[in-house]
Amino acid sequence: MFKLITTASLAILMFVASHANAALIADTGTPNPTGLGYLLGGNDYFAGQVTFSQDSTINSIQTYLNLDSSGYSAPDSFTVALYSNNVNNTVGSLINSFTANYSGTEGWNGVYNISQLVSAGKYWVAFEGDSSGASYIASDVAPNPLALTAFNSGSGYNNSPMNFALQVDAVAAVPEADSNAMFLAGLGLLGFISRRRKNERA
Amino acid sequence: MYKKIISKGFLLAASLSLLAGISQAYAADPVVLTFSTVGDSREDPATVGKTAQDAIWLQNSKAWSRIMRTIQTQKPSMLFFNGDMIMGYGNADPALVTAANVATSDFYKYGQQYSFWRGMITGLQETGTYVVPVPGNHEVQSKPLGKVSQVANENAWRANMGDLIIDKSRFPFPTANLNFSGDSLDPNFSDPTTPDILATSQKQLSYSFDVADSHFVVINTDPVGADGLAPNVWLSNDLASASSRGQKHNFIFGHKPAKAYVYKTGVAPSGMNAASAATFWSLVEQYKATYFCGHEHIFNVSKPTFTTPATTTTPAVTVGGSAYQVIVGSGGSPFDATAADITSGVTFNPVTDRTYAWAIVQVHQSGLVDIKSYGFSDSFGPTSLINSITLPQ
Numbered sequence: 001m002f003k004l005i006t007t008a009s010l011a012i013l014m015f016v017a018s019h020a021n022a023a024l025i026a027d028t029g030t031p032n033p034t035g036l037g038y039l040l041g042g043n044d045y046f047a048g049q050v051t052f053s054q055d056s057t058i059n060s061i062q063t064y065l066n067l068d069s070s071g072y073s074a075p076d077s078f079t080v081a082l083y084s085n086n087v088n089n090t091v092g093s094l095i096n097s098f099t100a101n102y103s104g105t106e107g108w109n110g111v112y113n114i115s116q117l118v119s120a121g122k123y124w125v126a127f128e129g130d131s132s133g134a135s136y137i138a139s140d141v142a143p144n145p146l147a148l149t150a151f152n153s154g155s156g157y158n159n160s161p162m163n164f165a166l167q168v169d170a171v172a173a174v175p176e177a178d179s180n181a182m183f184l185a186g187l188g189l190l191g192f193i194s195r196r197r198k199n200e201r202a
Numbered sequence: 203m204y205k206k207i208i209s210k211g212f213l214l215a216a217s218l219s220l221l222a223g224i225s226q227a228y229a230a231d232p233v234v235l236t237f238s239t240v241g242d243s244r245e246d247p248a249t250v251g252k253t254a255q256d257a258i259w260l261q262n263s264k265a266w267s268r269i270m271r272t273i274q275t276q277k278p279s280m281l282f283f284n285g286d287m288i289m290g291y292g293n294a295d296p297a298l299v300t301a302a303n304v305a306t307s308d309f310y311k312y313g314q315q316y317s318f319w320r321g322m323i324t325g326l327q328e329t330g331t332y333v334v335p336v337p338g339n340h341e342v343q344s345k346p347l348g349k350v351s352q353v354a355n356e357n358a359w360r361a362n363m364g365d366l367i368i369d370k371s372r373f374p375f376p377t378a379n380l381n382f383s384g385d386s387l388d389p390n391f392s393d394p395t396t397p398d399i400l401a402t403s404q405k406q407l408s409y410s411f412d413v414a415d416s417h418f419v420v421i422n423t424d425p426v427g428a429d430g431l432a433p434n435v436w437l438s439n440d441l442a443s444a445s446s447r448g449q450k451h452n453f454i455f456g457h458k459p460a461k462a463y464v465y466k467t468g469v470a471p472s473g474m475n476a477a478s479a480a481t482f483w484s485l486v487e488q489y490k491a492t493y494f495c496g497h498e499h500i501f502n503v504s505k506p507t508f509t510t511p512a513t514t515t516t517p518a519v520t521v522g523g524s525a526y527q528v529i530v531g532s533g534g535s536p537f538d539a540t541a542a543d544i545t546s547g548v549t550f551n552p553v554t555d556r557t558y559a560w561a562i563v564q565v566h567q568s569g570l571v572d573i574k575s576y577g578f579s580d581s582f583g584p585t586s587l588i589n590s591i592t593l594p595q
Contacts, residue, residue, distance in 0.1 A: 039576060039585040042275030046584060068574070068587065131275050137587050151584035154271050160583050 022059065026050045026125070026168040029143035031064050033106065037140040038151070038164055040065065040078060042131025046138065047083065047091055047124045047157055048166050049148035054120045056170040058082075061125050062110025064165035065136045067102065076102045076134040078127060080111045083157075085122035091150050091157035092124070102134070108167065109136075117173060124150065125168060126157075138164040233564045235414060238273050238331070239455065240560035241284030241496025243319070243533040244340060259318040260289040262534025264582070265558045269533060270326055272576065272585055276562055279374050279413075281331050282420070283323075284496035285338020285457030286535060288315035291345040295354035309358070316362035332374055335363045337407050337422045338457035338496065343429065351426040353402055360406050367406045379412035379447075401427035408433050410440050416451040416565055417444035419491075423458040423474055430458065430475040432482040441489040451565060452491035459495045459529055460486070461506035465539050465555055466548045472498060480508035486525045492573070492593065494561065496531030499538045501559035501577060502551070503528050503589055526591065528573065532559040537580060554588050556580040569595035 026048070031037075038046055061080050080100050084092030095118075098111040129135055142165040149162040243266040245256050256263055273281060292308030299307045323333045341359050342351040368380050407422040419440060421432055441452060460479040462471035473479065483506060486493050507522035539555040549555040559577030566572070571593040578585045 035590050036587045039272070039587060041272065041585075043272045044275075044585045129275070135276060140586070153268055153578070153582075153585055162584055 022169060022171045024167055025052060025056065025058075025170045026146065026166050028145060028163075028165045028167070030108075031139040031142045031165045033064070033066065033139040034141065036137070037066075038138040038162060039068065039135060040127055040138050041068075041129040041135030042133070043129070043154050044135075045126055045128040045152040045157075046162055046164060047081075047126035047150045047152070048146040048162075048164070049085060049089065049122055049150075050125050050146075050166075050168050051122050052118050052120050052170065055173040056118050056120075057173050058114055058116040058118060058168060058170045060110060060112040060114065060167070060169040061098075062100075062108045062112075062167050063127050064107065064139045064142070065102070065109045066106035066139065068135045068137045075104075076130075078102065078109075078129055078133070078136065081126040081128055082116060082118070083124040083126055085124060089122070089148055090159055091126070091152075095123070097128075102136070106139075108165075110167075118170075124157075125166065126152075128152075140164060142166075231566045231568045231570065234567050235416060235565040236276075236278045236562060237280040237282065237453075238276065238278040238560055238562045239282040239284060239494045239528070240269060240273075240530045240533040241336070241338065241457065242286040242499055242531040242535040243269075243283075244286050244289045244315070244535055246536050247289060249536050260315055261318055261322065263322070265534035266322065268578070268582070269558060269560055270323070273331065273560060273562075274326055274329055278331050278562060280334055281323075281326060282334045282336060282418075282455045282494065283533075284336045284455055284494060284530065286340040286496060286531070287319045287335070287338070288312065288340060290315065290340040290355065291343060293344045293347060293352055293354055294358035295352070297354075312355075312358045313362070316358075320362070327372065330374060332368075332372065333366060334368070334418070334420065334455075335366055336420050336455045336457060337363075337424070339424045339429075342407075342422065342424050342426070349429070351424045351429055353426055356402055356407060356426060364406045367409060368411065375413045378414075400425050400433065404433065404436075408436065410444070412444065412447070412449055414565075415449055416453060417441070417447075417449040419452065419454045421454065421456040423456045423495075423497075430473075431478040432456065432460075432474055434478065434481045434485065437482070438485055441485060441491070445489065450569060451571060452489045453563070454486065454491050454493045456493065456495050458497045460493060460527055461504070461508070463498055463500060463502035463504065463529055465498075465500055465502070465550055466543060469538075476508075480510060480521065483508050483525070484521045487522060491525060492563075492571075493525065493527045495527065495529055496533070498529055498531045499535045501530060501532045501554050501557050501575065501588070503573075503575065503591065526573070526593070528561055528575070530559055530561050530575070532557060532577065534558060541580070557588060559588060 077099050079097050081097040082095045086092045098114055100111045103109050140163050142163050145163040150157040150159045245260040245262050294309045294312040296309050299309050337359050342355045343349050344352050410419040459473035460483050462473035504527050505523050506527050507520055509518050509520045512518040537556045539549045543549045544552050557577035559575055561575045564572040573591050575589040577588050
């Protein structure tokens, strides 16, 4: 019985190890806040292009924010949205949106455990304000700026160089070929050990 | 079992205290009053190239409407517009209108331009931001008559803006001290004791009011007969009166800068008369006021200083260096700095010298005042917070 549990645990661990390769798909690094930056409010949104090299499940999306609005009363929220990518690398159509609750302090703020499935490809991650809520300042001068960014000031998204901070954390939805090979090899090894012990007992 | 209960209880307590801490941080010093300010949205017929609409109504609709859209979401209670909302600069005397020239007369054009601007601000007015107008040189002066203020133009101002100064039924502060009746707050040209050399009533051109413990003063920096002069005697009396009422904050709005921002070497300063400006600034400093203005189509924040020349009996005296002057003449009018100035790097603040900018002022319960300036580039890029200062209590 004990051996069965040990074997099953090993198998589960190997499976998890081969599948839970969570990674920061996009990471601009943490900015050094100057107190200035991009306005995120009811009329001012911004977005960045993110590439997924394989089918993935997005866990979290966050940007580095500070409260700017005067009429703030906790809790306040903003929207994190996922858009498709047009062939000309502009913001496409809305795929899904999530409500992010502002943490109350300057720093990384966003949505977590969203389990958003995406196929491999390019997407746009957007931060959008609420006209009835607070506004925020997204700290600029991130160490590793995104290659493609866009803003929307009431007339749709327009590509424009920006330097806001972004982190997108995701897990590969389908294991890679080498992961599968390792997993199968592990299973084979377990089977071999089990069979050998059985033979020894016999 | 007990351990489990204790640890879970501790976790709950920690979470609750964290939440309470966050709430307290926001409740600690709430904002009690917010207002915004910008000026100069008029287009220039010589350079207008935006749309056919703007060529007729002489307004930079694209920049000015975007500024207003964002201000609307920032929810200030008031927007002070620091002059030059119209091209004007003519002579709006109705006596000059004839049957033959009615459609081309300045009187007609002033009405057309004022009407368009008034229409543009209606959305703000109807969503809780009261627009307070400040006269500029393009409203009151005539260029063909030597850039001199005209009685007819002051009358046109009152005819087109007077209802806003102040419509008590629309003003968002029902308990505000709006002492506008009659000419009681005029610079009072008829008073022989006043050295403000004014030839006309300044009713609805220079005025003041209180909201809570903040005192707001609007001055006409180009009154008839005293172009480029601030009404310093009236202002001195007004600020002294506000101080005696216990008003804690003084915010002054005018069109011309007290001290021009010379954005590149060799630019001729364009602001108030220098002698008048020095006196004006000594009042600003004495009453710990902040001055917001336009006229220069540029954004700039400074702490101006003025030096009075030495005489045989007195040494040179420098005043200033403490109070802020915020120039937000960047509401859409053609920028003073050219695109070539920026690319060639000759301006002193290339990042903001061609930015459509406005300021939002937040008065906190503690008495702290935040002045935040926002803007977007001449290529209509993203909106950014471009400057932030905090005034001491």
